[in-house]
Amino acid sequence: MRSIFALSAFTSLVSAFCDHGTTLNPRQNDIGQTLELAFSGIGGPLEWGHLNESYRICATGTSQSPINIRSHNMTTIAGSHLGFDLPNMPEGAEFENLGKTVEVNTTGTLTRDGKAFKLAQFHFHTPGEHQIDSHYYPLEVHFVFQAEDKEIAVVGFLMEPGTEEEGSKLFKNVFQNLAQIPTRGLKTVTAALDFTELRDHLHRSHVFQYTGSLTVPPCSQNLLWHVVQEPLFIDLTSFRAVRKTMGFNARYIQNPPGEVNLLQHACRLLREDDEAEARRLAPAA
Template sequence: MLSVLLSVLLIVFVFVSSSHATCVHGTTLMPRAEGNITLPTWGYDGETGPINWASMNNNYTACRTGTTQSPIVLTANITYTAEAPKWNLTNVEEADFENLGSTIEVLLSDGTLEYGGTVYKIKQFHMHTPSEHRINSEYFPLEVHFVHQSDAGDLAVVGILFELSEDGTSTKFITSTLTNLHEIVEPATTTKTGPLDFSVVTQAVADQKIFQYKGSLTTPPCKEGVQFLILETPMPIDVKSYNAIKRVLKFNSRFTQNVPGKENLLSLAADQAGRGSNSTGGSGGGRSEEGSAALTEPFVAKAVIAALLAALSPYLLLN
């Protein structure tokens, strides 16, 4: 018990000292500060974007070296849940709704997720546009992450993908969430949602096929060991609601990572850059000092950017 407590305290220290407005905002790993939103120093563009996160803080190295990173492309190689998770969320009349700079987030406190013998408590849900996960390489306009935490500090995320509806229909809890979105257009602002009824999403988890895998936070510090449960069938969102979200979030999706267990794409790209440097310089094979150091410089190597263009290409179509 003592070892578990010490581990949790160590993780809390790392998160509090290095992270701002991450996917775990509102958990014990990054407690919510009343009346104060600290905006992140990282982002999704240029030198502060995902390719260079690991160079921005010593605690972000997993973004470059981790081998079970998220998000990923969900294919037939990713297993479904053997049985439906038990997910209970209490409907609320309103909830705190915040613009964290990196996402928009709704704080929740009454609900549980039971999966794999562990009970997790709901903490919040937040949004990514476009979707971070892809199914058989297809991306979706929106992905909502419901973040849960167990008493031991473990994290579980229920991910729901959204598709634009052709008939103008929309999932009710989304439209109710957005009731006062116009009040938090600017980062570090807060408001309230409208009434939230979660019955549609909890029923979907009970009825639908769900991809499951162990991955990581999709924002710095990219901590691994996160249980992901991603619904296979997207839910509808109307164009007006989607555009309202997109105007606020703009773009907040990390590029898809390598297959779980395989070498991190950034490390792989650095390795290839090092091999190219060795070939030019006439030295032997293997990773050169130049190649290994490229990702610790303030600016990421051009070779790394080129190697990741394929992973980013679906998202570039949105701009």
């Protein structure tokens, strides 16, 4: 049985955790990757909302990402309806280790409903962050775009290991020089990048659309997500190399858009349990 003192201490802890950061105007212009970020344990996703004033929406927002995409009730479009124009890079592109992900800096344009978004960068997550009908994928790449009005759109491709013949030549070239950037802060250049196969894959596929958030702090909302339904293959050697370099860097699945933030829900349950315990331990009148 918990003592009254222990109960009081626990109540204070719950209050501090659950009441912190209930007001925030989320930043909409931060599309870079955080250099020092934990994805588990102390300092991980359960604490992101408390690490910085500008991260509070991670713990309170009701349109957070990633999500488990339920294919039967998610908006789906043909990939050919998106303009996905990335120029080939015969000399390669800048490739940087950011500590918890690796990022390629190049140019390109996404066109959605007549609106143009400029490519800022693309980066990777192991395992993949989104699920489709509760099925997860070992790797996911996010192409992050921003419009002139600062609205952000992301195109996510899910990937799974395959044979050398099945594997994407584009991503094999992306990771060809990965061994040159084993630790955070190191930069190199990729091998030649030809985005033709990626554009063709997108145009042959269906794409799930929803409005969500960045999957890392500051967890800014109102992002236009496009998750390609059909996965790509990556050769096993490249997959193992990028997994070893990045380690685990996926945020846990969030509630569907418009539903309560899971941390807020957990706090409510803790409060209810705590109040019930307080009533049970209170001396009889």
